[in-house]
Amino acid sequence: MSLAPRAVIVHRRTEYEELLARHGTHGQAAFFLSSRGRSIDEVARRHDRTRQALRDVAAAVPLTWRNSRVERADLDRFLFAPEDVVVVVGQDGLVANTAKYLHGQPVVGIDTDPGRNPGILVRHRCTDAAALLRAAATAGGRTDALTMVEAVADDAQRLLALNEIYLGPPGHQTARYRLGPDGERGQGEAQASSGVLVGTGTGATGWLRSLWLERGSTTALPAPCEERLLWFVREAWPSPATGTTRVTGELGRGEGLRLTVESDRIVVFGDGMESDALDLTWGQSVRLGIAQTSLHLVT
Known part of the structure; x- marks a missing residue:
């Protein structure tokens, strides 16, 4: 029964x-x-x-x-x-x-x-x-299946979000890391910034849209049910040791963005829930991409 x-x-x-x-x-x-x-x-x-x-x-x-x-x-x-x-x-x-x-x-x-x-x-x-x-x-x-974003760390920790996932320093310091497509040979581009934001079509009405407007991006924002994510690096700092060539992009189903930590600590949280975050340290990496799980919103 x-x-x-x-x-x-x-x-x-x-x-x-x-x-x-x-x-x-x-x-x-x-x-x-x-x-x-x-x-x-x-x-x-x-x-x-x-x-x-x-x-x-x-x-x-x-x-x-x-x-x-x-x-x-x-x-x-x-x-x-x-x-x-x-x-x-x-x-x-x-x-x-x-x-x-x-x-x-x-x-x-x-x-x-x-x-x-x-x-x-x-x-x-x-x-x-x-x-x-x-x-x-x-x-x-009848429901709408809203696309979600996930972060999976190399120690199997996993975080889901409906709007966006933010990766960055826990305070006002600069985050140092390497960033590149998942599976790319090498470790990606060395960067120093105030963090990285990866957002969905639902998040395109909030923080993601703010960054999209600030950059004057010509990439169309995703729709809530579309299997596509946009990502932006916030305030990337150019220096002899850090680059700024990879500061925006999009991800489809099966594609991933990998961040490898090169500072003492980076936090990863979704939808503003800082109290429930992943805590990553030197050498750890995390993959960002479209989650297998969707939010089923009753219409």
Whole structure:
């Protein structure tokens, strides 16, 4: 007998909750903001909308299903099961934060603040939750398979991301490394920079697009479901020992970019989740490419 689906509702602390955690009471938080010419009222209203959205989504879960709830800060400790239907209630970025921990489970994005969020990944409203949950649990349910990027280190550590993976120094120092196509003879070009960014078509609406515009790149940005990545080196420094000939490129399915560390430490993290990163040291290498896993976003 197969298990009933489990709805896993993913959320994050609201700005109001973060203010209360810092200042203790509503009154203290209100005074802190008012002394800086701001009001707590809109923050509290957004908190109320989010709480109501979570209640509405929880009420939409079929009675025969199991259910669970996980906060963003606990995602790296939560065990998702194959039969889960994941419901992300919040902003677009929360879907990206969740994606790296999934292995093909369908994801429903619920926008808690329409008009404030772009709604690229949280495409639906609370009123649609019941129908979306049924559709997600139905064989052949309609989803978009969004391309993801992965980093695989030479010690088998692996990192997934939906938007982008960043490789660079942990602080404001310069990262030193060698960069080149995976499988190329030699170790690639020696470089010194503030890091390397490898992004997907979903990430083309954020950090990747910013670098693309800054460079005036003529390469078309990938679409979210397209099996193509773009990569950029940030602020590469030319010197007698370091070059700048390999500062941008694209990767298709089966192609890889390899970075070999030549400084004390380089961190590798995805979608802004610095707390869950790979830590590489002198001599280690990492391969960047299209992941076998996709994010299955319910449409």
